[in-house]
Amino acid sequence: MQGDNLALKAKLFRGFADPSRLAVLEALKDGARCVSEVVGITGLSQPNVSAHLSCLEDCGLVKKRKKGRYVYYQIANKKVLRLLSQAEEILSEVGEEVYKCTRY
């Protein structure tokens, strides 16, 4: 129970608090993908995807591996996927309310 660095925890959550970043993470859920594949899957622009991936990599949520001119990214840790499915569980209960909430 040493976990009390709220700023840090908030920062971690911010990593997940954006639809585009979630789309990027989801694009990686079955394994490594290069940037252009993620662009194809998500429909986001290339610079946008690159920025999000760099950001996620900076935070250790994804790992990258360069292969020629391609850069393959993958989820760094199963705990990341577990957090995502935990969120889905919560949504199955409060999804309606979250949807209707206009505050944030």
Added chain:
Amino acid sequence: MQGDNLALKAKLFRGFADPSRLAVLEALKDGARCVSEVVGITGLSQPNVSAHLSCLEDCGLVKKRKKGRYVYYQIANKKVLRLLSQAEEILSEVGEEVYKCTRY
């Protein structure tokens, strides 16, 4: 595996993506507290705490119960606490990186 509403999921995560809101949630971890207690525990301003609690309640993450002029709030669901500890687990591995990340 019907969970693919990314905007909704991002919105949920945004609920956790703020140090003050996390402080408020943490103040409730051992049970119900009224607003002024949360103010005392967190050191945040009263309007600030009120706004965060309303917001969290709107999203179904906390529940409120009025008793006289006091309003008691509590965590709505154990899954919420589970998500928080899951985040701590991730931080135990990538906390360093998240800390150093300057992007978001």
Added chain:
DNA sequence: TAAATATATAATTGTATAGTTATATTTTGA
């Protein structure tokens, strides 16, 4: 070596939202 492809970065802009101050509303108790 030049053109094409893949990725990253920079500059800019717009928007969302956290916090403050001030005030309103409700409830209790003297």
Added chain:
DNA sequence: TCAAAATATAACTATACAATTATATATTTA
């Protein structure tokens, strides 16, 4: 019934950050 206490809301400001456009930096292959 009036003052005090508890909570909520409104208006405003400042800041963080997502997305776009444009460009730079590899890397491959023709």
